[in-house]
Structures are given as structure tokens and as C-alpha cells.
Amino acid sequence: MPTPASPDRPATVPNADRGTPDARRLTDAVTRLRRALRASIRSDYPWETLPxxxxxxxxxxxxxxxxxxxxxxxxxxxxxxxxxxxxxxxxxxxxxxxxxxxxxxxxxxxxxxDAGHAQLAAWTRAHERRLDTALTRLDTADRAAVRAALPALFRLAEHLDDSEH
CATH class of the missing domain: 1.10.10.10 (Winged helix-like DNA-binding domain superfamily/Winged helix DNA-binding domain)
Known part of the structure; x- marks a missing residue:
């Protein structure tokens, strides 16, 4: 498990200095993000039970x-x-x-x-609030890095979609 970040100690990035391929590191990061978000959303918003x-x-x-x-x-x-x-x-x-x-x-x-629209909107708002809270805990440079990576991540998703067809 990575070490939590603090002002004195940056978060540990698994496999960062071990020559691990980018695809593996990205897989690890995406998996951890999904798991952390899923776990935190259910503890912060106990009503959220939608699979x-x-x-x-x-x-x-x-x-x-x-x-x-x-x-x-x-x-x-x-x-x-x-x-x-x-x-x-x-x-x-x-x-x-x-x-x-x-x-x-x-x-x-x-x-x-209408209930489906409402449930999806509530799910989206809850996740956005949770992510926003986590993003505010990052320093300015990390927030900028996340923001800068978003277009490339969307393009990566498109390439993954294209490769399936």
C-alpha cells in the first residue's frame, strides 16, 4: 500500500523506479483509483448501492x-x-x-x-464531490499534472475503443 503523502513526505508511487512498463503502472493507477473511489463513496454516501x-x-x-x-x-x-x-x-x-x-x-x-436520470445525477454529483475533495488535497503541481493528463487519457480511451473494432 502506498505511503500517504504529507508536506514532508511525498506519496510513494509503486513501481516508479523499477523499470516497470507504463502500461502496467497505468493499469495499477486506474485500478487503485476505481477501488478507492468505490470504497470511499460507499462509506461517505451509504445510500450508494448501485452496482x-x-x-x-x-x-x-x-x-x-x-x-x-x-x-x-x-x-x-x-x-x-x-x-x-x-x-x-x-x-x-x-x-x-x-x-x-x-x-x-x-x-x-x-x-x-425519471428515477434513472435522478439516480445517475446523484451518483455523478457524489463522485464529483468526492474527487473534488481529494483533488484539493493535492498540491498545485499535482493538480496541474492531473488536469494536463486528462486530454491524453481521453484520447487513450478512444484508442482502446478503436482497437476493439
């Missing part, structure tokens, strides 16, 4: 709605049966609704409900 797979489906539906189950599965790189099960759970929770696809009456399409 990440459902959050990701809500995010996709917020951008691409209505959507067929097969299209959601393709976008999320999941099996159709997995997405169908998640959608079933989300219908039960009132987060999404299933209706006949206007383009093809034989197929159903999934849309976000």
Missing part, C-alpha cells in the same frame, strides 16, 4: 436512448444475456423502462426513467 455495471448502463442510456439490448451489450462489451439480466433488475428498481422499438415493433428498446 457499477448498472451505473455504466445508465451512463450509456443517458447518451444513447432509447437503445436495444443488443446495442447496449455491444457498447458495453457484455453478453446480451448479461445486459438483459441487468436491465431486468433496473426495470424492477424503476431506473429504466422497456418499450417497443418504434423502428421495429418486434424489438424492445430501453430508456431511462
Amino acid at each position: 457499477m455495471a448498472q451505473v455504466e448502463l445508465l451512463q450509456v442510456l443517458a447518451e444513447h436512448s432509447p437503445a436495444r439490448i443488443g446495442d447496449l451489450a455491444t457498447r458495453q462489451r457484455l453478453a446480451t444475456s448479461t445486459v438483459s439480466g441487468l436491465v431486468g433488475q433496473m426495470i424492477t428498481s424503476g431506473l429504466v423502462a422497456r418499450a417497443t422499438d418504434p423502428g421495429d415493433r418486434r424489438v424492445s428498446a430501453v430508456t431511462l426513467t
Whole structure:
């Protein structure tokens, strides 16, 4: 586990001086960020029980709605049966609704409900507050480095998406 940063002691960066490939270090950093955010959000906001797979489906539906189950599965790189099960759970929770696809009456399409929009907005606000708090604890140089890295991280994500097609 890394050593927490303090004014006298910078945070320990795993594998920083051991010749570890950048891809490995980035994998470690992303994994740690996701784990830390997931753990902290549940302790700071105990109401947050939405599984990440459902959050990701809500995010996709917020951008691409209505959507067929097969299209959601393709976008999320999941099996159709997995997405169908998640959608079933989300219908039960009132987060999404299933209706006949206007383009093809034989197929159903999934849309976000008002409750789904509200839950996604609350999830987003909670995560933004948590990250904002953590970012304010960084020194100016680290905050600038994070900000400067964001465009490259988005491009990296695009390249990862492109490599799958």
C-alpha cells in the first residue's frame, strides 16, 4: 500500500523506479483509483448501492436512448444475456423502462426513467464531490499534472475503443 503523502513526505508511487512498463503502472493507477473511489463513496454516501455495471448502463442510456439490448451489450462489451439480466433488475428498481422499438415493433428498446436520470445525477454529483475533495488535497503541481493528463487519457480511451473494432 502506498505511503500517504504529507508536506514532508511525498506519496510513494509503486513501481516508479523499477523499470516497470507504463502500461502496467497505468493499469495499477486506474485500478487503485476505481477501488478507492468505490470504497470511499460507499462509506461517505451509504445510500450508494448501485452496482457499477448498472451505473455504466445508465451512463450509456443517458447518451444513447432509447437503445436495444443488443446495442447496449455491444457498447458495453457484455453478453446480451448479461445486459438483459441487468436491465431486468433496473426495470424492477424503476431506473429504466422497456418499450417497443418504434423502428421495429418486434424489438424492445430501453430508456431511462425519471428515477434513472435522478439516480445517475446523484451518483455523478457524489463522485464529483468526492474527487473534488481529494483533488484539493493535492498540491498545485499535482493538480496541474492531473488536469494536463486528462486530454491524453481521453484520447487513450478512444484508442482502446478503436482497437476493439
